[in-house]
Amino acid sequence: MIGLLSRTILMGTPLLYGSLSEVYAERSGVMNTAIEGIFLMGAWAGFVAAYQTGGNLVIGLLAAMGAGVLTAVLYGWITIYLKQQQIVTGVAINILALGICSFFQRVIFGVPLTPLIVEPLQPIAIPILSNVPVIGSILFNQNILTYLLFVLVPVASFVLYKTSLGLSIRSIGENPEAGDVAGLRVDRLRFLTILFAGVMCGIGGAFYSIGYLGMFTTTIIGGRGWIAFAICFLGNWKPYGVLIGTLIFGLAEALAISMQSSGQSIFPNELFIALPYILTIVLTVARRSFNVPAELGIPYRKEG
Amino acid sequence: MPETPFVELRNISKYFAKVIANQDVSLEIRKGEVLALLGENGAGKSTIMKVLYGLYKADEGQILIDGETKIIRSPKDAMQLGIAMIQQHFALVQANTVTENIILGLVHGRYDIKHYDKIVADLAAQHGFDVDPTSIVGDLPVGIQQKVEILKALYQNAQLLIMDEPTAVLTPQESTVLMNFVQQNTSAGKAVVFITHKLREVMEVADRIIVMRDGRVVGDLRRNETNELELSKLMVGREIHERTYVEAVVTPNQAVGLELQNVSIRDPKDNVFQIKDISLQVHEGEILGIAGVSGNGQDALCNALSGYRRLTKGKILLGGQDISNTTVRERIRLGLGYVPSDRHRYSLIMPMKLTENMFLKRSYGTIWRKYALIDQKSLNAYTAEKIHAYDIKATGPDATAKSLSGGNQQKVVLAREVDLGKRVIVFDQPTRGLDLGAIDNIHRTILNEKKKGKTIILISTELSEIFGLSDRIAVIYRGEIVGIYKNHDLDTQKIGLLMAGYTPDTTSDQVLHEK
Amino acid sequence: MAVLLGLIVSGLLLLFLGENPLTAMAMLFSSLFRDGYTFADIFVKATPLMFTALAFALAFQANLFNIGAQGQFYIGSIVAVSASLLLQDKLPGGLVLIIVAAATILAGGVWGGLIGWLKARFNANEFLVSMMSTYVALNIMNYLLRTWLLESKGEYPQTNPLDKTVWLPIIFPGTRLHSGFILALLTCIGVWILLYKLPLGFRIRAAGQGKDATAMAGINYKTLYIIAFFISGALAALGGFVEVNGAQHMLVQGFNPDVGAAGIGIAILANGNPIGIIFASILFGALKVGGTIMGQLAGIPSSITELMLGSVMVFVILGYFVREKLEENREKAKLKEAVSV
Amino acid sequence: APVSTPQTTEKSAGDYKIVLLLPGPINDQSWNATNYAGLEKANATLGTEMEYIENVQSADFESTFRNYAERGYDLIMAAGTQFDEAANKVAKDYPDTKFTVVNGMMSDGANVAPIFPKEYEASYIAGMIAGEVSPNGQFATIGGFPNDAMEKLLDVYEATAVSIAKERDLADAQATRSYANSWDDIALGKQMAESMIDSGTDTLFVYANQVGLGAIQAAKEKDVKFVGFSGDQNSIAPGTVVASVVFDFETFYTWTIDKFLKGELAGNTVHQAGIAEGIFNPVYTDQITPEVQAKVESGMQAVIDGDIDLTTMFKQE
């Protein structure tokens, strides 16, 4: 049970990086539909950099953020400044990202016969706290990226609700024109949230390759970026909301996996794999009062 | 020797994709004065001020502040130069609170919302505005939203306050309060630009008047050296003739075309009645005008009539037949025409062709069908004929609705609804946002339909329109009809009070329907 | 133009591998026309793409995002293969094909219509729901492939092959080009007629471009959401049918995993026009066949296909921007000229 | 009956046109990489000039076969049982071309000659090792997909491991089995393994390509034993992977191609290979004592000599 909860948090970590940044992007009015591609680029670049530097995870993380930001820049440039369709652009960029990392993976590493491996991030037990029964091993024996979230979630919430930056972001997602009139640079702010998404999703992707597994394959993300995307909806576009959403998803996944690995087959395993997706649909339908930003997905075309 | 004006615009031109909005506009704004910017719809008033405020980039020309050339790239630059602007269409974030709207873009870093709530509350109190800083703007009536806009400008403590048609949504009484405020504001050496196309307001409030027409400045006058007639001539380029009501008598034997019996609609969300207990009869060949300040239930009434919303209570009879539970489609079939006030949203599909807009309400009918397909040929012919008959300026039946000017768009709607409304036509603000030529045209059409014996409801906030066309006038206030009068039994004074919720025969401090 | 740029960029990337992009490209084009079989394969590939592209385009006309064509395609494939296997030795082939097509349309339609219904009834975000529904469909397929539909030899998650009697007839002997391609062409034309010649299609477009005005015209746009999604789902499912009965003749796990995304790309390239979709699909078909051929060249990894598709799509989108900009500048220039005269 | 052209002896190995179809990318560090390595090795030893094509999607199986057959290839190989149907289908039209599916089980024609590694013999070796090294006899297995071959090999592994553990007086010895239903989801592999370890597993055995890589990570972090399979996985996590049973595809391919060159790769037969052919070899780490190694060797010998019938361990049939 403790193991299950601890894994819930561990596996929720990358999703939360993604969904937290998605909250910011969507609050400002831009859906980050390139999320899957950014995750993948982060996972790939993080791995390559870490591997080439002999397992230096810090450099790996930096590279992941860099690659995430680059991908995000392309996405943001097309959707925010060139005002093109977000969903369609996302689809294109996701395919491109897959092409780029499969292609360059080959360019860089050729055809290795043994797996390329780096030592992934290790859990750090926090002194004293980690000795608290139950809670200790669930919460305080995690890796650094998870701990970072303990800080990031409150900060994200604080910035969104208590600072001028947050007010501006929330406002331009609802009425960009009002923001414009009030002297905000709408496109620039939106671009900023997408860059932030680049950083966060880059880390999220790197979590899989160098944070957890120490390896890279092109299927490593396998739709998990989209789960982070969905969690943003479920979390009602709130930092603490997505925290809860992530935990629900993480728990569903962890449960599914422990059922699956116990070899019991009362329910088909596919049901469990599909469960988070079904859950998303159900919750999307069941949630009546959504905080959905009024101008979500609509480019701001300022005339003149 | 004249002092340097606060703002000077020199030879500004601004082109949009298809229009020249401003051409070679030069004007000055001086400290301590109220400058009225007068012009018809589409004259370019908003555009020139948006250029000054940094919302639009001028294609040509320059801006001088205190005699120095400045480049204003964004509203932020303008705000730093001491310029504030209240938009014609409110620029408020509906989901945010009043305070959040006011401080948007003006706070930095962490802020304490309680602290600012208090500042806003004080500011409101100082100007006698009754605004709760913590309420969500989307929940507020438009009149209050206007005040929020003004508070936002005041909060900036700007040297120049630009107000773009601030009175459009206010009652006459609220407008008066606003005018007083404007005049007080300039006493401290601040300047105000007051954009409007209402002559009366100009004469009341302005020190100086700049008249615009077709994107150019056509006059720059002091208020005390001009008069309304001169201004209107400048504005329109010709003299205006106020349409005077032509007598038309409702004889008792005329059949009732449309009847409402205790019609109510309650908003399911907050349980408030949007319209309550409305009962009225309109005869064939009669125009019933419904006057009122916008936001007093006109929308709900239209929705009830068109079938867009279910009634909570009551009955609607069309020629004696109960249509309360029929759908929009059914009512169209029964011969109910409806010209909504927001043509961009409710009557036309902007990216579609005129033919398609003509087809819109008849897609279920069998007219213009050939086998199962749409009979494009006859639809084209029909549209071409309407373009001709209504003198619609369009390149042809295949032009998109978007490519037409506002007045011509409205003519398209009219052409369609007049044909569809074989028995009853509901006009909601049919001339809003149009210039005099178009207005005249539309008024003529309405009267023509009346002559044909159709039953007509005309909802309008323009009193001249109500007085000019209606046989009888009903006044709506807070969702209720507060009185139905024969046209002759009312005058502007009396109707103004009714619209504001006062009984016309008591003193003005006695409120009729205060809740 | 955009397509060309995309090809050039991905070609240049080949330099990283020390391959000469020019010879690679030359090789690609020459081998596309190398033999009838390969050439015909372009159209074989284009066939399911036309359906998924139509699925996206049609919903898009109603301003709906059907991002779940992939899942609807799978549903269609499942139904097509199950129905075919069930009926193939009971009824004559032609009749089976008709029944299978009808069943596919129905199943895909219901699957899609459900998304539309959620949108209409609960105002659920159809983008998210349709995307999630793909994963659900995928898992249904995976489940069935390892249980009910698993081949008799029980080796691999795939079905038994279909009888020749229920294959869609080949048009050109010696190639794989089957009559599903004709069906796809007809469907494109059919959808065009629906959208631009029939009142229903008109209403779908109207609802997409101005739903309030549509409602005021007595048209229930919520019903249209369901209808549009129904048709859209049925179209994508038909794609599964032609792929299964026309090209694959069985169902294998993980087959055609990118028809959905490519369909979106095609719909965009064609600007949503059903007739344009025909040509755009053929172009994508050529890219895919070409990518496969390039991948066959020693030293060029197969991921070149994604690289080409991705960059072509990005450039197409950029192309839209350039076109908008040019248009705007032209208008402005005209105006200035008019003023100065 | 189709007449196949006799193999002319003048033709040197390099003159044969041979191609290998791979379902995934050759750098996948598992199935495709292993097959690719086999091809390289065969080329090096036999002097052939085999080509390969990677990432052949299921939609393209048939067209790819046809493509090469059309161009007169002598031998078309494909790695994976999923190619069976397409190979058999296309083979009918090209009697001059030989079709060989690695792991194939269908052979419907004189020119279809699948080769099948008896993987359950390999898992037998793994089972012996696991049985000896397991501290408490808590075995767990993860398979990619539950197909027939997979079930058989896991049956043999489990039966062997549990019975050896019981011989070591671990009366509670037991095995749990699960399927990832995936070949490539590394993260899933790691999570599944973690979950199994949490519920007491002390010895892991995974045959699910990249899924297994994730499981090794988990085993390493939680310090349980892992028996490598199919490739040499010892170096991935020294100390955790106690030994690997390597599928010697280099030998397997060389064996196959050699047969082909000699004209011995007959159709209508499934060519099976196993311990006897030398394609399954254990690779030990220092965790395996020489005694254990000796036991394993004798077990393998028993298989070669036919002293033990592994098929009796299959649960079904």
Ligand SMILES: Nc1ncnc2c1ncn2[C@@H]1O[C@H](COP(=O)(O)OP(=O)(O)OP(=O)(O)O)[C@@H](O)[C@H]1O
């Ligand atoms: N964003 C825009 N794009 C294209 N044309 C525009 C735009 N804004 C205004 N116009 C056009 O420019 C002209 C001037 O418009 P402007 O809004 O300045 O008029 P106005 O005098 O403020 O009228 P109103 O009294 O209706 O507010 C009009 O023809 C208008 O249609």
Ligand SMILES: Nc1ncnc2c1ncn2[C@@H]1O[C@H](COP(=O)(O)OP(=O)(O)OP(=O)(O)O)[C@@H](O)[C@H]1O
């Ligand atoms: N927001 C806008 N965006 C783009 N084009 C606009 C916009 N507003 C107006 N236009 C264009 O500007 C032109 C003039 O429109 P406008 O409504 O101002 O005309 P007008 O001069 O007021 O004529 P009318 O008397 O018929 O109302 C039209 O061609 C219209 O397409």
Ligand SMILES: [Mg+2]
């Ligand atoms: Mg204006």
Ligand SMILES: [Mg+2]
């Ligand atoms: Mg106008």
